Amino acid sequence: MPSLHDVAVGDRLPQRRVLVDQERVLRYAGASGDWNPLHWDPEFAAQVSPTGGVIAHGMLNLGGISALVTAWAGGPERVRSLRATFRGACPVGATVTYGAEVVEVDAEAATATLAVWAELDDGTKVVDRRTSRAVVALTRDEEGRDGAS
Amino acid sequence: MLNPARIGHRYPTYRYEVSREKIREYALATGVEDPRIAADTGDLVAPPTFAACFTVMRAGAALLDDPELGATPRLLHSAQEYDFFRPVRSGDVLDCTPWIVDVSSRARIERLVLQVDCVDADSGEPVVTGRTTLVFLPPPDGEGGA
Numbered sequence: 001m002p003s004l005h006d007v008a009v010g011d012r013l014p015q016r017r018v019l020v021d022q023e024r025v026l027r028y029a030g031a032s033g034d035w036n037p038l039h040w041d042p043e044f045a046a047q048v049s050p051t052g053g054v055i056a057h058g059m060l061n062l063g064g065i066s067a068l069v070t071a072w073a074g075g076p077e078r079v080r081s082l083r084a085t086f087r088g089a090c091p092v093g094a095t096v097t098y099g100a101e102v103v104e105v106d107a108e109a110a111t112a113t114l115a116v117w118a119e120l121d122d123g124t125k126v127v128d129r130r131t132s133r134a135v136v137a138l139t140r141d142e143e144g145r146d147g148a149s
Numbered sequence: 150m151l152n153p154a155r156i157g158h159r160y161p162t163y164r165y166e167v168s169r170e171k172i173r174e175y176a177l178a179t180g181v182e183d184p185r186i187a188a189d190t191g192d193l194v195a196p197p198t199f200a201a202c203f204t205v206m207r208a209g210a211a212l213l214d215d216p217e218l219g220a221t222p223r224l225l226h227s228a229q230e231y232d233f234f235r236p237v238r239s240g241d242v243l244d245c246t247p248w249i250v251d252v253s254s255r256a257r258i259e260r261l262v263l264q265v266d267c268v269d270a271d272s273g274e275p276v277v278t279g280r281t282t283l284v285f286l287p288p289p290d291g292e293g294g295a
Contacts, residue, residue: 018180031171031178033206048223048286058226059205063179063198070196071182076236079197083230131228134197 001074003139004105007112011102013072018064019095020056028060039092050089056096058086061118061126065098065134069114072100073136080111084132088124096120100134110138151252151259151285155218159248160211164270165203167195169239175199195237204265204279205229208247212263212283218249220261221285227260228282234275242270243277250280257287 018024022040029035034057037044045054062084070076090096096118104113114136117129172193176186181196205226212220237243250262265279 016180024178027178031175032201034201050225059198059201059229060179062229063175063196063201066196066198067176067180067182075183075185075194076196077194079233081230081232082197083228085228086226 001078001139002072002112002136003141004107004110005141007102007105007138009102009105013068013100013114015097015099016064016068017095017097020060020090020092022054022092025054025056025060025092028057028063032057032059034059051091054092056090056092056094058084058127061086061090061096061098064096065100065116065118065127065132068098069100069116069134069136078137080135080137082116082134084116085128085130086126087128088120088126090118090120090124090126094120096126099129101129103133105138110140112136112138150219151254151261152217152219153252155215155249156252157249158215158218159246160208160215162244162246163207165207165243165245165267167203167237167239167241167243169193171202172196172199172239175202193239195239197231197233199237200231200267200277200279201229203243203245203267204247205281207245208263208265208279208281209283211247212249212261221288223286223288225284225286226281227284228280230280232278234277237277241276243267244270259285261285 100114100116103115114134115129116132118127172195245267247265263281267277
């Protein structure tokens, strides 16, 4: 897991690309309990969707970002906070890219703040990096990694 | 129209029990690659956004069921925040209390911020706070609306 010593502002996590197809969206609906028909019923979506069609849950994409961040951080227990602004809609069937970049390191608190995002290939900002952040705990030193307690 | 007099209103507390298999299902649905998730035994730490399972829908339903608020189902999830006091683990029993932080409107678009305070049911200590921003769309032209 990343230590205070290793992490610097500007570090980028390896991006992940994911096809957000209907199967993935339905799987998220079942896992989260969010069965809003906006995400699977084309007739309902035609009336309320910003795209006129079915779109993915904002939380599905934030969940994908969260998976990227926790893999880097060394587990979900190291995430202190997460905030996201859902800007553009993600149509079902789109390929989305999840990314994260370290924008602040707090040596005193031993935390890193990451700007996080989800974007479509056409540039649509699904999760907007300008206002979306994850705060992650860092280990203080090499010894801390296996520190006896 | 959303009723701004509902700012500060607290809805009844509900209880949520965090189960290992629900964490696993959620983690797999969001692409988590963690050997602990694949293992058949042992407590699991929930992914941060697993908190959606006990905040977004349940608390959102409280809003839609509130006759004094005036919320309509034509809504979009526009922002989400989670602050963790400690990780959420399988076996946790959480008492969750939703309340309305803010209501505002601009150009026929109404915005509501809903907070859910989740505390450990045994100790009463805070575990996670969720803050959801919802945007309510105006009714389609011709359907009136206040």
